[in-house]
Amino acid sequence: MLSGKRILLIIGGGIAAYKSLDLIRRLRERGAAVTPVLTKAAEQFVTPLSVAALAGQNVHRDLFDLTQEAEMGHIQLSRVADLLVVAPATADLMAKMATGRADDLASTLLLATDTPVLIAPAMNVRMWDHPATQRNLATLRGDGVAVSGPNEGDMACGEYGPGRMSEPLEIVAAIEARLGDGPLKGRRIVVTSGPTHEPIDPVRYIANRSSGAQGTAIARALSALGAExxxxxxxxxxxxxxxxxxxxxxxxxxxREAALGALPADTVVCAAAVADWRMAEEATSKIKKTKGGLPVLTFAENPDILAEISQLEAGRPSLVVGFAAETDDVEANATAKRARKGCDWIVANDVSPATGIMGGTENAVTLITAGGAESWPRMGKDQVAARLAARIAEALQNG
Known part of the structure; x- marks a missing residue:
């Protein structure tokens, strides 16, 4: 898929820069040409000689290199590439990209291009979680920059959490998705996500602790594979x-109306934590506290979106995936739910308070299918999403 593609690889200054050497090798194995750019800080972690040897090309390092400027201007350098990849993308590089700074070769190339860009962030967990970095990340995504990772795990600084750069093969997959058609190109997928709020009166509602993080990650992962x-x-x-x-x-x-209105679709992923009940009659004004006793709330059952879509007689998606948030007997309850709802897969997890999963950054799921139960190790929600998206792509291709 990458044969003949031209990748401009910008290597930022972080310990994860050593992974860029393997990334170059993996890209060239797949037929891509890699033009490397090293920041000054990156030279503290990898040598220009090793990068040039693996890339088979000269390393670009300085903005005002007269020889290289005579042969190919720095603006042209970024425009002849099919994709600009920043790996590792440090907090500093992300900040420069988000604010339009151009004070070195790497940032100038990124500002002077209209070529698609993919970044693989890598930094300390506290730097990653800092509001400034998250604002920059949101800005970059809004500008159309694709993002691979970061992963969670132990770091060189001794801390643990999100901030590890994606593994080289994960970045290769992201590059292939960005440049290629993607295994889900032409597929239409509906994803429901987040909680629902069921009004009691104009100021109160019934809700749950779902953050929507897992559904959002799934939608992002499916889009990265080319799905609509x-x-x-x-x-x-x-x-x-x-x-x-x-x-x-x-x-x-x-x-329910939005999900059904989005059909037809190849797949529906019901990741939302839909409230089971609503008020039978919503109060039109605020319910007041009175001395006569507590108010009586009468509930009604909410529509079962997963079951309704799973049991459609006409226009049923070829793959319907539900979620089961359980607090006990996870596998048994999820297996029974799959049979009861009529969906193809159930992604089950234990949301007991001790797990920290509901509203947290990690998940530990069991995939329930007609073939049985498959338990996945605890991992970041982005990783769960990528794994599920890959399984969906495989199922649709083989179906």
């Missing part, structure tokens, strides 16, 4: 992913 994603989201804590069609809803009834 329709993202139906309740009032989630996390922003929706870029590059997908977003429908915002509040209640289960609104989510």
């Amino acid at each position: 994603v329709i993202f139906v989201t309740g009032p989630a804590q996390v922003p929706p992913p870029e590059g997908v069609a977003v429908t915002r809803v509040e209640t289960a009834g609104e989510m």
Whole structure:
């Protein structure tokens, strides 16, 4: 898929720069030409000689290199590439990109190009979690920059958390998705995400602790594989992913209408934590506290979106994936739910308070299919999403 493609690889200054050497090798194995650019800080971690040897090309390092400027101007250097890849993308490089700074060769190339860009962030977990970095990340995604990772794990600084650069083969897959058609090109996928809010009166509502992070990650991963994603989201804590069609809803009834209205689709992933109940009659004014006793709330059952889509007689998606948030007997309850709802797969997880999964950054799921149960190790929600998206692509291709 990468044969004949031209990659301009910008290597930032971080310990993860050593992975860029393997990334170059993996890209060239697949037929890509790699033009390397080293920042000054990157030279503290990898040598220009080793990078040039693996790339088979000269390393570009200085903005005002008269010899290289005579042969190919720095602006032209970025424009002849099919993709600009920044790996590792440090917090400093991301900040420069987000604010339009151009004070060295790498940042100038990134500002002077209209070529697609992919970044693989790598930094300390506290730097990654800092509001400034997250704002920069949101800006870059809004500008159309694709992002691979970061992964979670132990870091060179001794801390643990998100911030590890994606592995070279993960970055290669992201590059292939960005440059190629992607295994889900031409596929239409609906993803529901987040909680629903069921009004009690004008100021109160019934809700749950879902952040929407897992559904958002799934939508992003499916889009990265080329799918047309329709993202139906309740009032989630996390922003929706870029590059997908977003429908915002509040209640289960609104989510049902939006999900059914998005059909036909090849796949529907019901990752939303839909409230099971709503008020039978919503109060039109605020319920007041009185001395006569507590108010009586009468509930009604909400529509079962997963079951309705799974049991459609006409226009049923070829693959319907549900989620089961359980607190006990996870596998047994999820297996029973799959049979009861009529969906193809159930992604089950334990959301007991001790797990920290509901509203957290990690997940530990069991995939329930007709073939049985497959437990996945605990990992970041982005990693769960990437793994699930790959399984969906495989199922649709083989189906």
